[in-house]
Amino acid sequence: MSSHDGAAAAVFAQVALSADGAVIGLVLAYVAIQSFFKFSYTSSALRKIRRAPAVRVSDLRFLLSSSDDSNNNASNTDESEPSEGKLLFVRGLVEAKSTIDGNWRSLRPNVLVSHESGERGVVLQRTQTCIYNEWRGLFGWTSDLRTLFARSWKEQKSTSLRTVPFILVEAGQWPHTDYVIVNLDGSRHPLPLMTVYHQLQPVHASPYTFLQALFGHEYPVGLLDEEKILPLGKEISAVGVCRLQDGTPEIKSCKDLPFFLSDMTKDQMVVDLAFRTKVLLWGGILLGSLSFGILGYAIVRNWNRWKEWRQQMQTRQPIDTAAAAIAEIGRDEDVGDVPDGELCVICLMQRRRSAFVPCGHFVCCQGCALSVERESAPKCPVCRQTIRTSIRIYNS
Incomplete structure (x- = not known):
């Protein structure tokens, strides 16, 4: 360190x-x-x-239809608001929504393709992270506290996320007559993505980089490029609010749950x-x-x-009052010129009047001696020995 x-x-x-x-x-x-x-x-x-009940994709339409019928009957009798959906747990395979449209587009489904690996999926996330290094340089002017907090202030990572509409279908079923549409709108839950490309590329130094290193500033040394996708055919779980949208089951994330789409x-x-x-x-x-x-x-x-x-x-208040009175008396007694050898070593104004016990040094006036006594660790100003008290000395 x-x-x-x-x-x-x-x-x-x-x-x-x-x-x-x-x-x-x-x-x-x-x-x-x-x-x-x-x-x-x-x-x-x-x-x-x-x-939340675990439901198969093929049973969703019947379950939601019966649930809507019961809600409608309840709303007719109780005049209550219809339910916004039912919390369900569904597990299925990822498939692009364009494959079930039933037109010529299904021959060429709308999917995303990784730029580097060529993998196909419905979600494509590309992240570029700039890695910084720091050298204190010849001058060593870099502050450690500034270095600790500057990296959190500066943007070092850029992420782009692209999605296409996709569905969950039941494994082993073809054609896909039963499916559930996955709605990602408003969802901030993590997605079960798979890394398909991961490469660290060095950043070539420039004259400006040399100046940054010379003066102890951080400078880029590498660029980490990473691509993640949600591939077609991957089996995932979806837990959220499911309802019929235009007669088609649709599942949406629930803000009260930490999961939406997961491998678990x-x-x-x-x-x-x-x-x-x-x-x-x-x-x-x-x-x-x-x-x-x-x-x-x-x-x-x-x-x-x-x-x-x-x-x-x-x-201390009465002691200060007494000390002030004693100092006033001492000033009255010391009217006139005082030789330098008899001046108090602390205030250099009054005549020496008190001796410290046990060292016996006679170097202070009575007011300064009382001030020394009131300290938390009173010590003689000459020999630095711990003192117990001071004695007023009278000249005959």
Whole structure:
């Protein structure tokens, strides 16, 4: 670790341990609260996925038709709003929607083709990531803190996503008379994409790159090009709100669920969410207990310090009044010229009047001697020995 990194780590440690660890306690409390919020969201999603029936693609039309009939009967009797759909779990093969249009276009389905590998799919995601390197240069002017945060401010990755309408069909069925349309509108869930191209290309240096390296700035050294697709014929699962759209089953993502399209089966999703809920619950309890203990310790310590400070202020006030009166008396006594050898070594204005115990040095006026006594660790200004008190010396 360099000297700059060590200094930054020391600053962060001082900030974290300030106020007897109150900052760490607050951070842990915030993380614990976030864990409980995520636990509530994940446990709710787990209950919904457990209750969602796993339906075959061929049974969707009949199931949704019967569900719509029951909703219509309920709306006629109770005058309630019709349901927006039913939460279902469907598993099938990916196929382009153009293959079931039933016209000449089905001979040449509308699919996406990878530019590099030639793989065909319905979703194509291309990502270009610029990789940066940094050298401190001859001058070493680069700040470590600026280096840590500058990379998060600067855009280093560009992603393009292209999709075509696609459906899920039942395996082994041809022609595809039963299918469900997958609606990706408004979905921010991750897609089960497959990487078909991954290559790192070096960036050739230029005179400007040399100047960047010379002065310690970050400079590009490589370009990572990656392509991912959702290939045709891949078996995936879809869990979401399913309804009949113009007589055709359509499934859409549910914002309350962490999954929409996935490689996992329903049992695997349940196991994964159950594990997440346990980790979030016990992690939140552990972090909450730890933050409660740290904050309690910090509150008690700071409360005791405040009481000590208040007590010192209450006891110091009469001492300050007495010291001011004594100093005033000393000034009245020391009217006239004082030889340099008899001046107080602290204020250099008053005559030496007090001697320290136990060292016995006679170097201060009475006001400065009282000020030295009131310090948290009183020491003689000459020999730096710890003193207990001071004695007023009277000249006969």
